[in-house]
Amino acid sequence: MAETQWLSEAEQRTWRKLVAVLMKLPAGLEGQLQRDADISHFEYWVLALLSEAPDRAMRLSALAAQANSSLSRLSHVVTRLEKKGFVTREPCPDSSRSMLAVLSDNGYRKLVAAAPGHVEAVRSLVFEGLGVEELSDLDRACDAILGRIGGPPVPPPR
Amino acid sequence: MAETQWLSEAEQRTWRKLVAVLMKLPAGLEGQLQRDADISHFEYWVLALLSEAPDRAMRLSALAAQANSSLSRLSHVVTRLEKKGFVTREPCPDSSRSMLAVLSDNGYRKLVAAAPGHVEAVRSLVFEGLGVEELSDLDRACDAILGRIGGPPVPPPR
DNA sequence: GGCATTTAGTTGATGCTTCAACTTACTCCC
DNA sequence: GGGAGTAAGTTGAAGCATCAACTAAATGCC
Numbered sequence: 001m002a003e004t005q006w007l008s009e010a011e012q013r014t015w016r017k018l019v020a021v022l023m024k025l026p027a028g029l030e031g032q033l034q035r036d037a038d039i040s041h042f043e044y045w046v047l048a049l050l051s052e053a054p055d056r057a058m059r060l061s062a063l064a065a066q067a068n069s070s071l072s073r074l075s076h077v078v079t080r081l082e083k084k085g086f087v088t089r090e091p092c093p094d095s096s097r098s099m100l101a102v103l104s105d106n107g108y109r110k111l112v113a114a115a116p117g118h119v120e121a122v123r124s125l126v127f128e129g130l131g132v133e134e135l136s137d138l139d140r141a142c143d144a145i146l147g148r149i150g151g152p153p154v155p156p157p158r
Numbered sequence: 159m160a161e162t163q164w165l166s167e168a169e170q171r172t173w174r175k176l177v178a179v180l181m182k183l184p185a186g187l188e189g190q191l192q193r194d195a196d197i198s199h200f201e202y203w204v205l206a207l208l209s210e211a212p213d214r215a216m217r218l219s220a221l222a223a224q225a226n227s228s229l230s231r232l233s234h235v236v237t238r239l240e241k242k243g244f245v246t247r248e249p250c251p252d253s254s255r256s257m258l259a260v261l262s263d264n265g266y267r268k269l270v271a272a273a274p275g276h277v278e279a280v281r282s283l284v285f286e287g288l289g290v291e292e293l294s295d296l297d298r299a300c301d302a303i304l305g306r307i308g309g310p311p312v313p314p315p316r
Numbered sequence: 317g318g319c320a321t322t323t324a325g326t327t328g329a330t331g332c333t334t335c336a337a338c339t340t341a342c343t344c345c346c
Numbered sequence: 347g348g349g350a351g352t353a354a355g356t357t358g359a360a361g362c363a364t365c366a367a368c369t370a371a372a373t374g375c376c
Binding site: 030034059060061071072074075076079095097098099 | 353354355356357364
């Protein structure tokens with residue numbers, strides 16, 4: 001075991017800030033969606049991903065990858081969303097061991113209803129008051145971290 | 159209700175990246191600590207805060223504020239840490255409705271034992287390969303967000 | 317002094333996440 | 347073509363977070 005490479009002063013300061021963001025931002029997002037739409041941020045994200053997919057359907061494993069979640073977590077969430085009537089599970093035509101999650105009309109309406117409040121929250125918690133400069137700082141910072149962490153399975157949008 | 163101000167293209171791209179970071183980074187940190195030290199990231203953080211406090215003791219509400227957590231969450235965690243023998247609860251001398259969480263020697267040893275692995279994970283998940291430029295991007299980005307979100311209760315270190 | 321409010325903390329129920337164990341289907345290949 | 351191995355998904359148990367309801371101590375104030 002080599003000597004531990006401790007963080008520099010600057011790294012430590014930045015790390016504390018990042019941890020604070022990691023703790024507080026999710027809580028803020030979660031809170032708004034829970035209060036106003038009775039849905040978790042992760043559920044929202046799943047609905048949003050489905051709404052952008054062709055036929056509003058995706059294989060569970062693909063959905064899990066894009067949502068940065070384990071398959072298990074996703075499976076539980078899809079079960080919940082199914083119970084709420086926002087999604088249905090259907091066997092995948094191509095591969096009989098795969099399953100499709102399909103966004104129902106009801107689910108689409110839910111997403112549309114929840115979106116404005118959520119975007120408003122994102123704006124007010126993050127982007128409002130961020131200049132062009134800071135936006136690109138943030139963008140580069142995320143790129144750098146995602147580079148280390150195993151990049152975003154998010155395909156370049158369009 | 160005014161028209162929703164949707165996110166610009168650039169904001170949306172950045173937002174997706176940030177969400178990916180928000181999902182993956184905690185999972186990575188959590189995983190390492192759980193595996194190697196059988197402790198959660200939040201528990202680690204609490205031990206670390208206590209270790210820096212005078213007499214290794216803090217009032218629960220102060221600790222909660224610095225850890226960016228609700229008092230309730232903190233109280234539960236202190237109970238767990240107490241059971242593991244890392245912390246004791248003691249009545250606060252100054253104010254009889256306050257409680258102190260005190261880091262035990264055992265808890266201090268635990269922290270010292272867990273630190274190298276954790277720092278190594280932080281380094282490898284975040285800082286390694288971040289140039290000076292990107293580090294300050296990240297720092298500014300965090301500042302900007304924390305400014306919006308209700309700044310860091312983290313006092314300037316020292 | 318006595319009542320209302322606020323501050324500090326605790327507790328129990330509920331719900332979500334994780335982990336490990338399991339099933340079922342597909343692939344390789346000999 | 348029949349196993350060995352892997353890929354996709356499900357499920358149940360255990361642990362942690364959140365919320366609301368609660369106790370108790372301090373403060374304000376009339």
